[in-house]
Amino acid sequence: MAVLKEVFPVAAEDFVSAGEASAQIKRLLKKLGVDGGVVRRISIASYEAEINLVIHSLGGQMELQVDEKEIVLIVSDVGPGIPNIELAMSEGYSTASDDVRMMGFGAGMGLSNMARNSDEFNIESREGSGTTIRMTFLLS
Amino acid sequence: MELYRHSVRLDKGKCVGCTNCLKHCPTEAIRIRGGRAMILEDLCIDCGECIRVCQHHAKVAVSDPLSAINRFRYKIALPAPTLYGQFKNLTNASSVPSGLKRMGFDAVFDVARGAEIVSRAVAERLAQPDCPHPLISSACPAVLRLIQIRFPELIDNVVDVRSPMEAAATVARSEFCQEHGVRPEEVGCFFITPCPAKVTAIRNPIGHEKSAVDGAISMLEIYGLLSHQLRRGSVKNQDEQARLTALGLGWARSGGECACLGVEEALAVDGIENVSHVLEAIENDQLPDLRFFEGLACSGGCVGGPLTFENVYIARNRIRALVASLPKDPPTATVSEDLHEAMRPLIGFDRPVRTLESMKLDTDFKSALAKMDRIEEIVKKLPGLDCGSCGSPTCRALAEDIAAGDAKEMDCLFLLKDKVRAMAQQMIDISGQTRD
Structure with missing residues (x-):
């Protein structure tokens, strides 16, 4: 019974607008009056997800679904996919380029941070086509 | 709850209803209503940005003489x-x-x-x-x-x-x-x-x-x-x-x-x-x-x-x-x-710093969701120019004001223009269908 559904497109390598989608999501949740702790966790997870799309994908989107019980964030992209998810999930592992690291990203905490901050975390990836992450945050 | 008394106030006589303060308020706490600026007290943080940008010196800070x-x-x-x-x-x-x-x-x-x-x-x-x-x-x-x-x-x-x-x-x-x-x-x-x-x-x-x-x-x-x-x-x-x-x-x-x-x-x-x-x-x-x-x-x-x-x-x-x-x-x-x-x-502090819930669309989550849905619908209709002519700082803010019942769609000059044009066309159509 999804009540509210919003889609935020994220372009690859667009560092100018990087962070804007997660900022909009955060603002929307605050307007709704979602509990501060939940907003904080979604802020962290959605920002990591957005930066991942900018750095690693060929473009994608974040879809926010809100109902009375839960908030779902589906992050999907067109991209190279992740060959070894278990390795990618481990803290400190990163395939980011030196350029990206110079910008302060690519610490290899992204996926593990998303998993830690969400109540349910699901990742599916196909090499050569793309990755979809589904994060659920329970309300109350 | 105690009365919150802001220092930043409006000098109504000097305000001409321009959109300078409206566009510069960092918390979107200003609206233009009835040709004059109005401060939404729940959102004002007394930063004084409006005092700086007002060319008519209509925004003032009330301090002690x-x-x-x-x-x-x-x-x-x-x-x-x-x-x-x-x-x-x-x-x-x-x-x-x-x-x-x-x-x-x-x-x-x-x-x-x-x-x-x-x-x-x-x-x-x-x-x-x-x-x-x-x-x-x-x-x-x-x-x-x-x-x-x-x-x-x-x-x-x-x-x-x-x-x-x-x-x-x-x-x-x-x-x-x-x-x-x-x-x-x-x-x-x-x-x-x-x-x-x-x-x-x-x-x-x-x-x-x-x-x-x-x-x-x-x-x-x-x-x-x-x-x-x-x-x-x-x-x-x-x-x-x-x-x-x-x-x-x-x-x-x-x-x-x-x-x-x-x-x-x-x-x-x-x-x-x-x-x-x-x-x-x-x-x-x-x-x-x-x-x-x-x-x-x-x-x-x-x-x-x-x-x-x-x-x-x-x-x-x-x-x-x-x-x-x-x-x-x-x-x-x-x-x-x-x-x-x-x-x-x-x-030290002797009481906790409270959360102010002035950003919330509604105290009830279900009603807030319904309002947000409505806001997204209205935003799609608006031109997205954030011109401020309607008296709200952005098109999104106008949509929020409409959903809250504080503004009307026809406050948007562009929607009004479209409406007038459509009505004019209707008049022409009607006149063509009648006998001279």
Whole structure:
């Protein structure tokens, strides 16, 4: 019974607008009056997800679904996919380029941070086509 | 709930209903209704941006007139560090306290000293093992209120230490009473303020119930009178000069508090938009190594306050020169162990900083969801130009106002134009279908 559904497109390598989608999501949740702790966790997870799309994908989107019980964030992209998810999930592992690291990203905490901050975390990836992450945050 | 009294107000007679303040308000707290600006009190943080941008001087800060000091038998002036950057050729800093005394004050206690007392207390909090990361400065009341409204999750990071103005008033009153053997209620402490947010913070303190300060007088209000006194030079009294030190005075500029604390991994940000951006980053956990955050609403820091006379860059530079000429003792040297201990029970917060829920669309989550759905529908119809002609700052804000029942779709000039055109076409169609 999804009540509210919003889609935020994220372009690859667009560092100018990087962070804007997660900022909009955060603002929307605050307007709704979602509990501060939940907003904080979604802020962290959605920002990591957005930066991942900018750095690693060929473009994608974040879809926010809100109902009375839960908030779902589906992050999907067109991209190279992740060959070894278990390795990618481990803290400190990163395939980011030196350029990206110079910008302060690519610490290899992204996926593990998303998993830690969400109540349910699901990742599916196909090499050569793309990755979809589904994060659920329970309300109350 | 207590009545919240803002310092920033509208002078209706001067307002022409232009959109300057509307477009610059960082919290979208202004609407134009009936051809005049209107401040949404729940959202206003008293930052004074609207005072700066209003070409018609219709936005004003209500502070106390100088005559307010006569309510008290004994009067103490608490000049903000910023005051020292307002005057040309201020070769001797002690002339400022002398001038204030000639204006009717019995004593002068520099808020720069209060800043050192606060810094020592904050440094102690930073050294505690359970100190939040990052610790956020409580010095700027506009930023505090911004956190209450837009960043409630960061409230627990705000250091629970009162502002330099409060510390200064507490010590000044107690010293004066001891020295002259008078009762505390006979003594009035007046802050010489660079900003409206401080005026509001005296009437409605954040984090404590009552302010130790009895009133706030705007720097603009006393500027002429004081500069006239300054031309007469200082009285032969070296005491006051000796009290002013570099690190306390440095609080006038952005970064002054960080410098006074002397911690690495501290970040000072000035300008309300910049502060918002960095608070967003802190909320996203983008700055995990940061230990202290100093956010000041005004560009340049307090020297950029809307109630100052001098241009912010000129004032900054004067403060810099003055700081360079003063001894650079750290707060551990300038604030005695005895004073630090005596202030310990007085300087902390005595009530929690509350979350303000003014951003919420509705108190009921289900109704808020329905409203958000409606807002998204309306946003799609609007032109997305954020022109402000409807009286709301952005198209999204108009959509929110419509959903809240405070505006109508036809308030949008573009939707109105389309409607008129469609109606005109209908008229033409109808006239073609009738007999001559």
